[in-house]
Amino acid sequence: AVRDAFRIAMEERPGPVLLELPEDVAGEEGPHVLPVPVHPIEIPVAHRTALDRAADMILRAKRPLVMLGAAASRPRSTAGLSGFVRRTQIPFFTTQMGKGTVPGGGNLYMGTAALSERDYVHEAVDQADLIIAIGHDTIEKPPFIMGPKGPQVIHVGYTPANVDAVYFPHAEVVGDVGPSLELLADRIEGKLPNAGALLSLRDGILSRISDRATEDRWPPTPQRIVHDVRQVIPADGIVALDNGMYKIWFARNYRTYVANTLLLDNALATMGAGLPSAMMAAMMYPDRRVMAVCGDGGFMMNSQEMETAVRLRLNLVVLILDDGAYGMIRWKQAVDNFPDYGLTFGNPDFVRYAESYGAKGTRVESTEGLIPALEAAFQGGGVHLVAVPIDYTENT
Numbered sequence: 001a002v003r004d005a006f007r008i009a010m011e012e013r014p015g016p017v018l019l020e021l022p023e024d025v026a027g028e029e030g031p032h033v034l035p036v037p038v039h040p041i042e043i044p045v046a047h048r049t050a051l052d053r054a055a056d057m058i059l060r061a062k063r064p065l066v067m068l069g070a071a072a073s074r075p076r077s078t079a080g081l082s083g084f085v086r087r088t089q090i091p092f093f094t095t096q097m098g099k100g101t102v103p104g105g106g107n108l109y110m111g112t113a114a115l116s117e118r119d120y121v122h123e124a125v126d127q128a129d130l131i132i133a134i135g136h137d138t139i140e141k142p143p144f145i146m147g148p149k150g151p152q153v154i155h156v157g158y159t160p161a162n163v164d165a166v167y168f169p170h171a172e173v174v175g176d177v178g179p180s181l182e183l184l185a186d187r188i189e190g191k192l193p194n195a196g197a198l199l200s201l202r203d204g205i206l207s208r209i210s211d212r213a214t215e216d217r218w219p220p221t222p223q224r225i226v227h228d229v230r231q232v233i234p235a236d237g238i239v240a241l242d243n244g245m246y247k248i249w250f251a252r253n254y255r256t257y258v259a260n261t262l263l264l265d266n267a268l269a270t271m272g273a274g275l276p277s278a279m280m281a282a283m284m285y286p287d288r289r290v291m292a293v294c295g296d297g298g299f300m301m302n303s304q305e306m307e308t309a310v311r312l313r314l315n316l317v318v319l320i321l322d323d324g325a326y327g328m329i330r331w332k333q334a335v336d337n338f339p340d341y342g343l344t345f346g347n348p349d350f351v352r353y354a355e356s357y358g359a360k361g362t363r364v365e366s367t368e369g370l371i372p373a374l375e376a377a378f379q380g381g382g383v384h385l386v387a388v389p390i391d392y393t394e395n396t
Contacts, residue, residue, distance in 0.1 A: 006038045012158040013071070013137070043158060045183060046175035054132075054154050054173050055187035061130035061152075063197045064090050065110070067143060070097035070266075071157055072135030072177065073259040080178025081134060087185045089195045090132070091202065093121045095143040096247075096266040098135065100256030110198070111205050113143035114252040116166075120205050124198045130154070133169065135177060138162040139267040156181065209253055212394070219389035220367045222249035225321065229291065230254060232374045236261060237289035238281045242274025244295035245327035245392055272301035275318065279305065282314040289378055291317045296347050297326045306357040309383045317377045318359075320350055321390040331395045354385035364388040 001019060009017045058064055072081055082102050085092055093110040094101060102109070111121035125131070125144045134156040136143070145166045146153060155161040155169035158177060163169075173180055213227040220228075226249055233239060235257040241247050241264040256262050263277050278292030299320050309316055325344045333340060351361030360382060362373045370388055377384035 003038070007041070010038065011041050012043070043176040046156075046173045046180040048183075050171070050173050051180070051184050051187060053171050054156075054184060057130060057152060057154060057171060058088075058090075058132065058184075058188050059191055062194050063128050064130045064132065064192070064195065065124060065128035065151075065198055066090050066092035067113075067131050067133045067136060068092055068094045068098040068101045069133065069136035069143070070095060070140055071137050072098050072101045074135075074158075074177070075259075077135070077177040077181075078259060080181040084134075084181040084185045087189045088192055090192070091124070091196060091198050093124065093143075095136065095140050096251040096264055097137075097140055099251070099254075099262050100259040101135075103257055103259075107202075108199070110202055111209060112251050114248040116142045117145055120209050120252065123205055124201050125151075127198060127201070132156060133167075134181070136161075136167070138164060138167055141266050141269075142166045156184075213253065216367050217391065218367050219391040220370065221391055221394055222246055223253055223394070224367060225370065225388070225390060226250055226253040228370045229293065229319070229374070231371055232378065233289055233291065237291070238263065238278070238285065240264075240274050240278035240281055240290070240292050242292070242294035242298035243269045243271050243328070244298055244321070245331055245395060246293065246295060246321050246390065247328075250293065271295075271298040274298060275302060275305050275309075278316055278318070279309050279312070279314060282309075282316045283312065286315065289317075290315070291319055291374075293319045293321065295327060296320055296322045296324065296350075297345070300347070303353070306354065306359055306383065306385070310358040314383060315378075315381050316383050317374060318354075318383070318385045319374070320385060320387040322347060322350070322387055323390050323392055327390075327392050327395075331392070334395075350385055350387040354383075357383075359383035359385055361385045362387070 005017045005019045085102050085108055091108045091110050094112045096114060099112055110124050113119055113121050128151045130152050132154045146168060153169045154171045156173040156177060160174050161169050161172055212221050213223040215221055215224055238261050241250055243265060247264055254262055265273055274292045274294045278290050282290040324347060330340060330343045351363050354361035364370050364373050373386050377386055
């Protein structure tokens, strides 16, 4: 059972496995000595017929666009994926969980779909006639909505597409993603005169995304907070997001240069996930800068884990974005014209709250004070909570 649990955890799609044993069985002695040997699982490349069909669709496209999803960030696929983008010169955008898949992105990165529609990057999505969806997992919130009159879609993944009402690809390339993309690039490299047709939109999209990123307003805008966080986090530093309105702004505005350095949940998206995610990242990568970004509501759902972080002597900065409300739910209610009801609450003194666990605490009192406060927190080491208010009026 243990060996099978490891196998299931490592095969497609990889993830956690629950191994539940009755109490009497768990207490018995077994014949094996742990750890149980685990062998890597080999995945074949896509069939040549599927590759030929996909290549034909790409060669006929006038405005192709690549989309990178969560599964594209696997280490085994990074080299082939980066090579495909470089060799074809087709512009790309990412889902929230696909950020950082192509290091830096260069001049082909069009943005991130923080919403399912009418986001900045959808200006390019709406004009594309073909989307090559690499590593898309429908567990994520849809990065775009397919319809009868939309672009054709090619699904490239380790497993077949999970077809639903908003994702029904016209062709599939199923197999080991990295090597399969290398074979696909072999078929189309140098034959794509229309590869960069959508790049004329790039500057305008990225300019609108970065608007107000340096605005000196108090309380600071989400764009300014994202900008300032990026200034103190090196390329390999890790930011773990909780779930709230700020997650949309970080997904949209935070540029990533290494895969899996912006940790977020775009599926079930439970509040309270940011702090424990950051704690584990700090344990795994003690030499990197690690920051948890939490709303006040999400942080208070399991803030007692500050004691765990202190006890484990982690080097961790916890940034609390304080609006005294459930900001994401407030935004959704406003969009649906519902009255603002049951969304505001009082908070503790976050500085003293952190100190009560043996951590350090800082309250930011001005927009220009955020970067120095974060830098001082990292320089000081240990667990350090930094609280700053946030102005969400930009949401509406």
